[in-house]
Amino acid sequence: MDAKKLTRTLIGYNTVSPLSNVEVMDYLTETLESVGCEVERVEYKDPAGVLKVNLIGRKGPVNGARGLALLGHIDTVPAIGWSMDPFEARIADEKMYGRGSCDMKGSVACMIEVASHYAASDLKAPLYVVITADEEVGYLGAIAVAEKSQMFKKHGFPKYGVVGEPTELHAVYAHKGTVRFTATAHGRAAHSSTGEGDNANLKLIPFLAEMRDIYHELTTDTHYGLEYHYQ
DSSP states (O other): OOHHHHHHHHHTSOOBTTSOOHHHHHHHHHHHHHTTOEEEEEEEEOTTOOEEEEEEEEESOOSSOOOEEEEEEOOBOOOOSOSSOTTSOEEETTEEESTTIIIIIHHHHHHHHHHHTOOGGGOSSOEEEEEESOGGGTSHHHHHHHHHOHHHHHHOOOSEEEEOOOSTTOOOSOOOOOOOOOOOOOOBOOOTTTTOOBOHHHHTHHHHHHHHHHHHHHHHOGGGOTTOOOO
């Protein structure tokens, strides 16, 4: 298995999140099977009714060991503002350019190449390659795998995992998440001469002060791995 060649092929599929990924997942099903993996397809429809497929490739013994999972996603953000065809891989200065080359079709290709190097009989615990949909728009594929996978229901979830998100090849032990919320302050409008108004902006000051303290903690506490700032 040649990861570079496979990455080129995967870039050729338009897998922007809103689109169905069935075609590329059909190809990857055959690819995983060709390297000796048992493959489970976990399907679901996204909120727009578009059919999506996740893949779980498994290789190795059935001995109760929970093993290692190599995890990646096949969807990409939209291809906007490119000066080249984003779905035709090109190499320049020893780098491959194309939508998803880094995030994260290249990683998926490398994971499959890793799986190709080991015979099932060589492994003392199972090796999984998990490829999901809709990572860029709510992790819907990963949720479907967690809820619906019969393979994981039968064998248990892997004990260890390596997520192939781009980190410039640094080993990173945590993944940044997001919390979205709306803060609302209520006031009362009044003429400035009466002094009867209630300024909603002032009510937000304690909230903003707390947000400032959280920001300070996240940007100064070395527990959060400050040596790497990935956007």
